[in-house]
Amino acid sequence: MAQRLYLAGPDVFLADARDIGRRKQEICREFGFEGLFPLDNDDTVGRDAASIFRANCALMQRADIGLFNLTPFRGPSADAGTVFELGYMFASGKAVHGYSSVSTAYRARVGPGLESLAAPRDGNGYAIENFGLTDNLMIVRAILEAGGELTSIEENAGAADSASLAAFRAFRACLEAVSARTDIARAEKRRPSRR
């Protein structure tokens, strides 16, 4: 049976969210996965926040793997809902992987020009994480600790448009890497054990 992938990300807020979800699900099928796309703002007519929350949690529970679009959204970090879901799936012991159309370090986005300082601070005096990671360490380290893939491919750098937020190139590359290791795992399972 095809492994189920939960497709988390700010994609749900795009004008063409449904279309983007369908395209990502098609790419999932190419690689032999079933993509689960969260229902969200695209069809909130008649749906309240509680039912969307529960539906998303149920989808995450059904999924074997979480694939997180970590492209920064309305700030220097990934979309808040996506980050919540990463914490949720990580704690649930699911496999988690991330992708983004932005490959700069978090510290470079928050404090451009301050990278050489040992303890950089932003204009408000708030410390800027200085580990060279692409986002807050809890996000990046969760994926790495879980042995996940983290794929960044710059796409229309700086443009706040639908294509760059959907991060299709990084999505495909990440899926390819996840698929390769799934294939390896399957091949290893099939390999007769030595006696």
Next chain:
Amino acid sequence: MAQRLYLAGPDVFLADARDIGRRKQEICREFGFEGLFPLDNDDTVGRDAASIFRANCALMQRADIGLFNLTPFRGPSADAGTVFELGYMFASGKAVHGYSSVSTAYRARVGPGLESLAAPRDGNGYAIENFGLTDNLMIVRAILEAGGELTSIEENAGAADSASLAAFRAFRACLEAVSARTDIARAEKRRPSRR
């Protein structure tokens, strides 16, 4: 034994993070709780991202309750690390509560003046969640679904300073509410069962 509270929030990025952590731990003691304050940027000298991540996860596992400072940080939503931890503790079945020094609705912060629209969009055409909640629905609904307290008290509105980000007034009010229900739970436990 005192219940252990994990004190999540962007407090760790403040210039006086250690002092703020200590003050919050003192307030916890006032209410009979033990406050666990995450080690983070304040003492990154000699510590790498991986060890900080693991230490924070270990603290969350030790905690009985998560208390989340959801005051917006570097954008319209709560700090990304804090949101990850909310997802983590929610999925781990821990009690979770939130507080903030900002009480406006998320949609008002992202799209001021657009509140009357049924499906508001920001300047990039991205949909703005329109449920009247103070942040992304995954954040707010997680706390409400878990039966948690959610306390917002405006403090130095709009000022990006240490005091307003620490949200001491909302912190104390939230802790008071959590403490009251813990007392009720204890009283109920002590009450002899009818025969």
